[in-house]
Amino acid sequence: MILEVIDPGPLTTIQDLGRFGWAHLGVPRAGALDRAAARLANRLVGNAPEHAVLETTMGGVTLLARRAVTFAVTGAQAEVRVDGRPVHSGLPVTVRAGARIHVGPARSGVRSYVAFAGGLAVEPVLGSRSTDTLAWIGPPPLACGQLLPLGPRGHPPAAVDVSVPRSHDHVMTWRRGPRHDWVDDGAWRALDGAEYAVGQHSDRIGLRLVGHAVPRAVSGELASEGVVTGGVQLPPSGHPVVFLADHPTTGGYPVIALVDDADLDWCGQLRPGDRVTIRVR
Amino acid sequence: MKLIHVGPHAVLVEVDGTAEALALASAARQRGIGAQEIVPGARTVLFDGVDADEVAALVAGQWPDEVAEETGTVVLPVAYDGPDLEPVARAWGCTVDEVVERHTAREFTAAFCGFAPGFAYLAGLPDHWRVPRLGSPRSRIRAGAVALADTWCGVYPHASPGGWLVIGHTTARLWDTGAEAPALLVPGTRVRFEAT
Numbered sequence: 470m471i472l473e474v475i476d477p478g479p480l481t482t483i484q485d486l487g488r489f490g491w492a493h494l495g496v497p498r499a500g501a502l503d504r505a506a507a508r509l510a511n512r513l514v515g516n517a518p519e520h521a522v523l524e525t526t527m528g529g530v531t532l533l534a535r536r537a538v539t540f541a542v543t544g545a546q547a548e549v550r551v552d553g554r555p556v557h558s559g560l561p562v563t564v565r566a567g568a569r570i571h572v573g574p575a576r577s578g579v580r581s582y583v584a585f586a587g588g589l590a591v592e593p594v595l596g597s598r599s600t601d602t603l604a605w606i607g608p609p610p611l612a613c614g615q616l617l618p619l620g621p622r623g624h625p626p627a628a629v630d631v632s633v634p635r636s637h638d639h640v641m642t643w644r645r646g647p648r649h650d651w652v653d654d655g656a657w658r659a660l661d662g663a664e665y666a667v668g669q670h671s672d673r674i675g676l677r678l679v680g681h682a683v684p685r686a687v688s689g690e691l692a693s694e695g696v697v698t699g700g701v702q703l704p705p706s707g708h709p710v711v712f713l714a715d716h717p718t719t720g721g722y723p724v725i726a727l728v729d730d731a732d733l734d735w736c737g738q739l740r741p742g743d744r745v746t747i748r749v750r
Numbered sequence: 751m752k753l754i755h756v757g758p759h760a761v762l763v764e765v766d767g768t769a770e771a772l773a774l775a776s777a778a779r780q781r782g783i784g785a786q787e788i789v790p791g792a793r794t795v796l797f798d799g800v801d802a803d804e805v806a807a808l809v810a811g812q813w814p815d816e817v818a819e820e821t822g823t824v825v826l827p828v829a830y831d832g833p834d835l836e837p838v839a840r841a842w843g844c845t846v847d848e849v850v851e852r853h854t855a856r857e858f859t860a861a862f863c864g865f866a867p868g869f870a871y872l873a874g875l876p877d878h879w880r881v882p883r884l885g886s887p888r889s890r891i892r893a894g895a896v897a898l899a900d901t902w903c904g905v906y907p908h909a910s911p912g913g914w915l916v917i918g919h920t921t922a923r924l925w926d927t928g929a930e931a932p933a934l935l936v937p938g939t940r941v942r943f944e945a946t
Binding site: 594595646 | 754755756757760762775786787788789790791792793794795796798799862863864865866867868869871927932933936937
């Protein structure tokens, strides 16, 4: 066991690319929400994309390295310190045995990713090391005093000079989804350009959008059907929910739209109260 | 039958009902269709992470109208001691004893899963035995609770909130993450209930 959890923060989970092939049994896919950030963190320390990393939630994490380790922090901007001294995020950092690694609260965004050379080698569950927060399949969230193993180091770290923080304009592109006809043309026109706020109860399961309630053109219920990540579900309240990695695998509310896959990474970095503009394509 | 594209990498196929959805999902698995997920629903099958043309070719062809895999029959022992036996009896226009008789006499089929890992929507109740959900869901329903909603029957794999009418409970283990086959009831499994 190479890492000891000193302070897990409000919610720090282990994530890889997700758990595939179990949706028909009701098991969510899970996996890192900001996949690009997780991939970059892995690349910075010489890991393969499927290696497991830590995903923090707003509050950061503090760990003790019991052996020399190489790590990198990406995703939400946060102060990173080793034994109290600031180090760069977005770059591989090697520390000696006994060093205390501290990732501070997110300054912008929500989720920072911490990759360690060799990857977090906890036991996979149904083929993945990801924690799903809907059904709690996978390793439990980090807890104080917990010990974490790392796998054997792979390649030397990739030669990346600087990882440029990505910016986005908070414009979320929606394409019409399988049940788009549950919303009439007038409501679709109103949606294009509409601004919504990210709701307080947004989490790894879904991004809840608060604003003008979208009226349904169809009353009644939809027979439950399989849903995909990025699907925009319209519950009776009219407040859309964008399904993120831990979404339920089937649902009875219509999926009226689909968020572009390219937008989902930054959706995982939106904070409650952030504003987004919908663009209908 | 209707194919609905769900973004660039997923297709939803609408079919007539539960049996056809199960048969299509089964045929797709048997043929080794290249999908990350094949998810039957009440009247649909979702293919996620797939080449849409491959699904179109499958749907255009012939496939057996029955589930190909041997999904077996599971008999679940049930103590009919649930808090909602009376409302179910009222909805069905019978006595509580007759609710038990009717429920144990029918054969159910796991149509699809959802809500929680291992929670199967069991089809097998006729339309005129439809029951409503609770007006406000209970904050906690015990693991193993056997419950009804609409024309579905379901068994809660874990303690959780829920709005279904609970008629009893079983000691059978519905979900075991560590097992090779983690779900006791998979789409296609036939289910009978036995009063204990």
